[in-house]
Amino acid sequence: MFYAHSTSEGNKSDWQTLASHLIAVGELAGERAARFGAGPWGEAAGLLHDIGKYTAPFQRRLEGSPERVDHSTAGAHIAIETFPQVGYLLAYLIAGHHAGLANGRDMGERTPLKNRLEADLPPLDPVWQQEIALPRNLLPPAHFQQRRDRAFFQYAFLTRMLFSCLVDADFVDTEAFYAVHEKGVPYARGGGPSLDLLRDALNQRLATFTADSDVNRLRSEILSHVRSQAELSPGRFTLTVPTGGGKTLASLAFALDHAIAHGMDRVIYVIPFTSIVEQNAAVFRDALGKHGETAVLEHHSAFDAGNPRDHHSIDKLRRDSENWDAPIVVTTAVQFFESLFAAKTSRCRKLHNIARSVVILDEAQTMPLPLLRPSVAALDELALNYRTSVVLCTATQPALAETDDPERSFVGGLRDLRELAPEPDRLYRDFKRVTVRHIGPLDDTALRDELLVTDQVLCIVNNRRHARALFESIAIADRSGAYHLTTSMCAVHRRRVLAEIRQVLQAGEPCRVISTSLIEAGVDVDFPRVLRAEAGLDSIAQAAGRCNREGRRSASDSEVAIFATANDDWAPPPELKMFAQATIEVLRHHGDDPLSLAAIEAYFRLLYWQQGPQELDKHGLLKLVEDGRIEGLPFDTLEQKFRMIENNQRAVIIPFDDKARDALRKLAYAEGVGGIARELQPYTVQVPQQGFAALERVGAIVAVESAKFGEQFMMLVNEDLYDGRLGLNWSEPTFMRAESLIL
Known part of the structure; x- marks a missing residue:
């Protein structure tokens, strides 16, 4: 008898047999793949994924032997031999169902599939052919449409989708086996209202x-x-x-x-x-x-x-x-x-x-x-x-x-894009609530004066340092009506400030808000005037959504003023400058109505034209896939290079209120932290790596329960660095002052 999973029972009476596991995973993977017309492919992958456990070394490992055994590659070999046309695609996911999808030929973080297939493997017991019946043939799903310009991208996509079916089926069946063994019933999954x-x-x-x-x-x-x-x-x-x-x-x-x-x-x-x-x-x-x-x-x-x-x-x-x-x-x-x-x-x-x-x-x-x-x-x-x-x-x-x-x-x-909204051009005209104009360059003194002459105004700038400096300049003159919003503040803090801003706006009291672009992301506030530092036209449109939001004023009385920052200290980074330049070009042709649908379309076409095909695929990922062909699909490389955010930031937890402090205390006796991590998420501030290192160097942050969780939960302990109006300050002068206090 061959087994897939063991328990503590030495007589093997409740061990999971290998045939039952393979058949179950084949059925589950087939059901999942059937959702996109590839059921037999999923079934074949499930039946083959653990075929390598039909070996004496692996069975000894289940019995306690420390020897390492490759039990994944054997199924990849059989897939290639059994299904000549499509077996190589299955080989990727079968060989990678634990370690992940590897490149076909080139080195990555994982051993390439080619190298895996060339390695010596222990012989399979022929009993597997009596216990496992593979599908006779695998045909491409009947409804699949091919694009000649990215055929191998489609093959890679199908492989990744089948990989998803296999690993989920494998996890679910293994989890169910151990759940039944440990508590008598499988874990609840899925469901929910129809x-x-x-x-x-x-x-x-x-x-x-x-x-x-x-x-x-x-x-x-x-x-x-x-x-x-x-x-x-x-x-x-x-x-x-x-x-x-x-x-x-x-x-x-x-x-x-x-x-x-x-x-x-x-x-x-x-x-x-x-x-x-x-x-x-x-x-x-x-x-x-x-x-x-x-x-x-x-x-x-x-x-x-x-x-x-x-x-x-x-x-x-x-x-x-x-x-x-x-x-x-x-x-x-x-x-x-x-x-x-x-x-x-x-x-x-x-x-x-x-x-x-x-x-x-x-x-x-x-x-x-x-x-x-x-x-x-x-x-x-x-x-x-x-x-x-x-x-x-x-x-x-x-x-x-x-x-x-x-x-x-x-x-x-x-x-074949189809529009769902009724007459978008008419809707734009009917919802038009603001007037947009460019007011030229403003230095910080002129920008402060623009803010102080209007009782209720929102100013959106392109970086946190500028927001902090501008807020401090107006707070001196008008401390009661000045507010600051940036990602230097944890989310709970920002929500409280926004709640106060809404109350003040509703009451008609002075309210001058300095913010980064975070306020453009669906935040429900309504100002009579918005100042926006030069940015992409889509960002300006988002900023305009914070002006006269409820339509209580006429468009002529509700201004969105675009300005250029005259201070070199606040010059936008190159990527933002590119968006701003496209906006300036569009304003030359659509200055009378810069947020019209025609202007927005012109902006994006100009932006994409300025970029060119290569810049819209910076790492050449589509070409990399097409050049690799079937035996060289670059799964590992794609994962490493497709990063929407180059994240060089680290999270610092702010003990902002009693709820945050209670969640941090729970870590002392927690075995798992899924729920606690969710509780703490709104209390984090993302800090650049250099700033994080400086905070750590002066002892301003420490790891909570490091013996259990390493540096997963880094908490601010020097609460003087977190200002009730500005949030966390990790600027170098602050570190120098903190170091002098410690020394």
Whole structure:
């Protein structure tokens, strides 16, 4: 008898037999792959993944032998021998089902598949052929459409999707075996309310809204029109709705209607920033009433299932985040796109559940330019071959359509885009609430004077240092009415300041806010005047959404003033300068209405033209895949190079209030930290590596429970460095003062 998994029972009476594990994983992987028409491929991968356990060395290892045994590569060999046309694709995922997907030929962090296939392996016991019956033939899924310009990208994508099916099936079956052994029943997974129930709950909530104003009547019209198109065939869509047009709930209603109409499984919201993930998840939970808590899975960095220090925190929320087995998933663009190019088992495990889903890409224009072409290729592939509908949802629609007009086509982009909103040009005119003009260069003195002559004004600048300096200059003159918002403040602190700002604005009292661009990310505030440092036109449009937001004033009385920073200290970094230059060029031709849809389209086309094809795929990832062909697919390299954020920052936990301090105390007796990490997430400030090292050098931060968690939880202990109005200060003069105090 051959076994897959052992227990503490020496007589092997309750060990899992190898045949039962392989057959179960084959069935589970086949079911998952069937969702995109590749069921037999998933079944074959599941049946072969642990074939290498049919060896004497591996069985000795289960009995306690310390010898290391490669049990994955044997199945890769058999896949290549059995399925000559497609077996090499299966070989990648079978060989990598523990270590992750490797490059085909080139060296990466993992041993290349070619080297794995050349290694000596222990002989298989021929009994495997009696116990395991492989599918006779594997054909490409009948509905798959090929693009000649990226055929090998499609093969790599299919391999990664099948890899997701295999590793999830393997995890689930192994987890179920040990759960039954340990507690008699398997862990609860998935489930939750049906999409029909969620739509009923949303309808009840929407029925409470009244069209009692011009804005609300427009929102009602948009909602009705968008929902009327749910029967359209799945594919690629745009939803172009001005800020304040109610696109969040309209897109949710469309997604539920569309998913139900076409037998799809879930709705996935992809949002650019973690702060808005939390905000939108809260909106959805509220809109779905009693079903909200169980239906909405919020997945960002605090829920990263790949955290090796979190073995014991296995509650249902965490299990669902591992494979996105929930009706509604709200996640970040970083989590979504990096997973689509990942090679690790933990990051890829969820991918098969993106198939047959409605994916709403909120603020679609925020996809980073250096990775734009591979990102768009991935979205297109999901819609083309994985029964997924993709909705680009924004007020400033990026020009990503591939058309037959070479002057207006984004080559390699999204074909057959269909607009869901009613007459976007008319909507823009109907929702127009501001006047936008460029007021030229301002030094800090002139900028301060501009702020002080207006009782209620928002000023958005391009970096934290400028925001701090400007705030300090106006706070001296008007301390009661001055506010500061940057990511130097933890999220809880920012939320409290925003709540106070809203109260002050509502009361009509003086309110002068200095902020970085974080306030543009869906923050609900309403100022009569907004000053915006030169930036991309999409950022300026977002800033304009904080001006006359409720439409209580005329557009002529609600100004968005763009200015250039005259102080060299605050010059924008090169990447921001490029966006600003594109904006200046567009203003020359669309100065009378710089936020019109024509101006926005001209801005994105100019921006993409300035970049050129190579800069929109900075690392040449698409060419790398095509050049590698089947036997040289660069999975490992793709994972290393596809980074939406080059993260050289470290999180510092701020013990801002009693809730934060209580969560930190829990770490002393916690075995797992999934829930605690989530509690602490809103109390963190991301600090550049240099600043983090300086804080550590002067003893301003320490690791909490380092014996258990290493440096996972770094807490600020010198609370003098956290200002109640400015947040955390890690500037060099502060370190020098702190060092002198310590010495």
